[in-house]
Amino acid sequence: MSWLYLGIATIFEVAVGIFASKANGFTKLSWTTGTLVSGAIATFFLGLALLTFDVGVGYAIWTSVAGVGIVIVSALFLGQRLYWKQALGIAVVIGGVVGLQLSGAA
Numbered sequence: 001m002s003w004l005y006l007g008i009a010t011i012f013e014v015a016v017g018i019f020a021s022k023a024n025g026f027t028k029l030s031w032t033t034g035t036l037v038s039g040a041i042a043t044f045f046l047g048l049a050l051l052t053f054d055v056g057v058g059y060a061i062w063t064s065v066a067g068v069g070i071v072i073v074s075a076l077f078l079g080q081r082l083y084w085k086q087a088l089g090i091a092v093v094i095g096g097v098v099g100l101q102l103s104g105a106a
Contacts, residue, residue, distance in 0.1 A: 002052035005045045006062060012042035013066035014073060021078075042066075057100055064093045 015038040023031035050058045068090050075082040 002049045002058075005049035006053070006058060009042045009045035009049060009062055010066045010069065012038045012045065013062065014069040016042060017066070017070035018073060018078070021074075061097055061100060064097050068093055 016035055019031050019034040019038055022028065023035055026032045026035075046058070046062055049062070052058075053061075071082065071086065071090060074080040
């Protein structure tokens with residue numbers, strides 16, 4: 001169940017990144033509200049996941065996967081360009097997350 005909680009937290013954290021980019025320095029109320037609500041939901045589910053995960057491992061997975069998700073969503077739907085060096089960085093992050101999982105720490 002903790003993986004499900006971590007997945008939900010990650011999805012909402014991706015939403016935080018996207019909404020915050022649209023909030024224009026928190027001057028647009030609807031995007032600002034979306035940012036805050038998504039952040040609260042992400043934090044709630046992260047807290048549930050951390051009941052099982054070690055905090056360092058759970059947080060590292062959450063932030064890493066969310067960061068990769070934001071880059072991918074931005075490239076696919078927001079017209080932001082993804083350069084090869086960024087793609088390489090994403091591959092390294094994914095490798096690190098897989099390494100954490102394979103270590104048996106989570």
